Amino acid sequence: MGRLIGVSNRTAADPNARAGGLAVALWDALVSSNGTWFGWSGRTVDEARGIEMFSDDGVDFALVDLTHEEHERFYLGYSNRALWPIFHYRTDLANFDDEDFAGYEAVNHRFARLLSKQLKPDDVVWVHDYHFCLMGEELRQHGFDGRIGYFLHIPFPAPEVFRTLPEHTRLARAMTAYNLLGFQTDDHRANFERYLLEFAGGRKNEDGTISVHGRTVRLKAYPIGIDVDDFAALAEKDKAREASSRIGKFLGGRELVLGVDRMDYSKGLPQRFEAVGRMIRDYPDLHGKVSYTQIAPPSRTKVDEYAELREQLDQLSGSINGDHGDLDWIPIRYLARSYTRDELAGLYRIARVGLVTPLRDGMNLVAKEFIAAQDPHDPGVLVLSHFAGAASQMPEALLVNPYDTHEVADAIYRAIHMPLEERKERWNAINETIREKDIFWWRQSFLHDLGHIDVDSDIAPV
Numbered sequence: 001m002g003r004l005i006g007v008s009n010r011t012a013a014d015p016n017a018r019a020g021g022l023a024v025a026l027w028d029a030l031v032s033s034n035g036t037w038f039g040w041s042g043r044t045v046d047e048a049r050g051i052e053m054f055s056d057d058g059v060d061f062a063l064v065d066l067t068h069e070e071h072e073r074f075y076l077g078y079s080n081r082a083l084w085p086i087f088h089y090r091t092d093l094a095n096f097d098d099e100d101f102a103g104y105e106a107v108n109h110r111f112a113r114l115l116s117k118q119l120k121p122d123d124v125v126w127v128h129d130y131h132f133c134l135m136g137e138e139l140r141q142h143g144f145d146g147r148i149g150y151f152l153h154i155p156f157p158a159p160e161v162f163r164t165l166p167e168h169t170r171l172a173r174a175m176t177a178y179n180l181l182g183f184q185t186d187d188h189r190a191n192f193e194r195y196l197l198e199f200a201g202g203r204k205n206e207d208g209t210i211s212v213h214g215r216t217v218r219l220k221a222y223p224i225g226i227d228v229d230d231f232a233a234l235a236e237k238d239k240a241r242e243a244s245s246r247i248g249k250f251l252g253g254r255e256l257v258l259g260v261d262r263m264d265y266s267k268g269l270p271q272r273f274e275a276v277g278r279m280i281r282d283y284p285d286l287h288g289k290v291s292y293t294q295i296a297p298p299s300r301t302k303v304d305e306y307a308e309l310r311e312q313l314d315q316l317s318g319s320i321n322g323d324h325g326d327l328d329w330i331p332i333r334y335l336a337r338s339y340t341r342d343e344l345a346g347l348y349r350i351a352r353v354g355l356v357t358p359l360r361d362g363m364n365l366v367a368k369e370f371i372a373a374q375d376p377h378d379p380g381v382l383v384l385s386h387f388a389g390a391a392s393q394m395p396e397a398l399l400v401n402p403y404d405t406h407e408v409a410d411a412i413y414r415a416i417h418m419p420l421e422e423r424k425e426r427w428n429a430i431n432e433t434i435r436e437k438d439i440f441w442w443r444q445s446f447l448h449d450l451g452h453i454d455v456d457s458d459i460a461p462v
């Protein structure tokens, strides 16, 4: 296999971003193939410039600035006001704007032009996520015939929902320029397959590939994982213990129910707060005995819906605490800031219940980190939404419908009272799964499959 070229909107050029999932996954593969990580520099500028190249710790970075206009149209606009809500089934929150789509096309086009100048014929390109649906087709148009894979980190919705996007035909057609498309779950894969077969004139071949628009594409699920050993070790470090002990002082012997999420409407935070409110009403024996702590740093604050969510959470937690709190107890503690990975690991470890209840989520790595950080002799219990991709790998979690506040309240209650033996059994089963399908398995299986595709037979001229 030739060089690996990773393409993603944000890269790990910032040393602070190197502990995250994608950085961990791509790093050694890039180092060992002398590869390059291509993406946005994170800067917005007045006028577009070329690529900035540099090496750091054995990885080459090729970064491109966005102009203010591109950032508004491509990133805030089409990516986060149209694709993100639609792919998370929030047709009510989507904003369709022709100029946003034009900006999205223009950035995919400009980035592909810049990247194509760097490519050699035997390079293997791995494009990530919804910002770059059009990248594969653009690279083909710039004459690159090599292997291009794509991994979608967020859900691919049911065709009925995908088709609400005015540009669905164009997007799906462009996505068929990739040789291999990876999804988080088999449901997401099946959604895209159904779209291609029912709405794009595709045909399924005996070997499982799909012929469409004169090309052959492969669709497969590769559930993303974490570096389990690394995360388990973090939970034992001084920084983690310090965080455990700080929150331990606050808890004063109460059980910790913990949520950790980016502040995003897909994560189901208002519904989760409501469920905790219900639990307190339905189970008076828990009064003063549990503390629900939610960590949720604001994200994408320039998109209106995100700012509104913040207000809604402030209001909801205030009213639940006002109604049910007491002189020495508040039921909901909500911290709108981020913590380091070590600190999070320490918090996960002493939580009795991990609450991961997104309304939709591609995978959800918090669920996996929570499991990895537990003490095997006294593990906590994961309450997990059916609608997180992670649920397809974790039947042993307490699976809930995040919209059903009764069900979530009952599951938290059950988790708090679960006997040690049952907790261990459930934890062992999930831990085994996440160890087997960890971040390295994810990368290797995707790149193995991509590397074994006979590209010459795949692509009819675009």
Ligand code: ADQ
Residues within 6 Å of the ligand: 020, 021, 153, 154, 224, 260, 261, 262, 295, 296, 297, 337, 338, 339, 340, 344, 361, 362, 363, 364, 365, 366, 367, 369
């Ligand atoms: P995200 O929507 O960002 O990612 P998720 O997978 O849960 O969702 O989290 C990513 C990382 O952010 C985790 O490592 C977590 O520890 C960290 N994080 C979350 N809240 C934090 C906080 N309060 N402070 C500090 N760190 C925090 C997208 C998709 C997911 C998919 C991932 C990876 O939406 O479904 O799992 O990509 O493919």
